[in-house]
Amino acid sequence: MADRKDTCKLNFMQSALLLPISLTIRTTAQQFASEQPTLEKAEQVRLNTIAVSVVNDYLQMLGVKTNLANSDSQNPVLRLCANVADLDIPKIGRLECRPMKTSEDFCVIPPDVWHSRIGYVMVQINQDYTEAKLLGFTPTVHQETLSESDLQPIEEIFTHLHYLKNTTTPQTNLSRWFDHLFDVGWEAYQTLINSHHVTPAFNFRGAALAEPIKSNEWRSIIEIRRGKLITFSHHTVILVINLKAILEDRVEINVQVHPTEFELYLPLGLQVMICDHADHLFMEAQARQTDNGIQLIFTGEIGEYFKIRLALGHHSFIEHFVI
């Protein structure tokens, strides 16, 4: 009886994964901390930086590709303006790595990170900042505080990442573009222009479905533009999506199709069609002899689905999107 109890206790204590905090990490954390205006903020940033770095090292050594540089926790402005400890996992999302001191029983999940996260890892950090314990992982949080008993063993993160990677239907999530998270194939418009010598001045064929906006002029701070190469058997075109956030949950989508450097005009007969979730065609255009671009503009709400179909002769490509 006593044996079993001891074994249980041993298993519970052994759930935490002990990992070192290297001098490199400590130095970076100190540097980021010294950029902060208050002592409280400095300690917050120091601990956040350590937590993210330790999780990053752990995931990388077990073969998970991470993009630390793209994480908000690595952006000095965002470190200052929010309590963020995220780690970007390409094509999957942001993992939040929350620190906790050894003197504490639980960690607080700040409202800054309640949304847009694929999961949360709890990292306990010792007083000297030399040892970290990965206490565990949870895919969601339902309250402001997290304690060890809320967590699954840390290795469950691999199951979760694998699940997320393989269950996403091949559709592009445009909201993530505002988070600077882009799927493979979607390149910065400038990169495509530079490498394909596309002249930006266009003779557009197109249409715009824009709803009247109440104020005289609206502007948005964020305009994201990405392009993708679409290759038919003898022609390659560039599909460009330009996003503008216009209201809290409304986005203007500007779809353009351009030829590449080798052609002045779009292939004759190229069709661009946009359909909603019910497969209802709500916009289309067809390239005529001297069109060097097609442009279709419409607005949609966050969460809405649409698909773009490009057809030329027998070939067609479909790109699925959710705003």
Place this chain on the structure above:
Amino acid sequence: METLRDQLNEIIAEACRHPIGSVARQKYLTQIIRLIANELWKENTLYYEDALQQTWIYFCNNICESKTCKAYDPEQASVITWLNAYLKRRLQDFRLENQKQQTQIKQISEIDGSNLVEQQSAKPDIPPMLDEIKKWVETDENNHLSQITLKNHPNITCQMLILRRLPPETPWKTLSCEWGVSTSTLSSFYQRRCLPCLREFGRSQGYL
């Protein structure tokens, strides 16, 4: 009763039955790290953690296949012995490097007599980034930030929210009470609409 060594060898054998990068292998390797983390050589030096980190990487790369060196051979030694040998070699490398650096520092200070400690202790002024951000938000040149508003609350703008959340931050609860909007709604608005502006600002200012 199984010894730790037997238990480890069993888990190692299991881990190696699965391909690199597979979920199963990742889980088994984690379990091994969990079991032996406390059994490895410890010392109290500045670079110990760096050496240990390198040892874990070596472990992951060579426990089953020969990625960087000869793969682990359970016939030769226990995994703990194997890793300790590697750890001590790394510690030795760091020790030598450290000694070399100490000698160089000593040489430099002897040459020009300057006090390096003096240079290191000069603290930078509180960096102006906070001031720059504040100025940018307050100025809001093209009225961008003041035009991004929370749905049904035209009085709550990104400009206001960012300013209130700059250090020293107004607590979310306070803002929630003041504006009569749940913390969840406010933080969602902040994350989805206001942070992207700050993110872009950071990029455009070359802070990254």
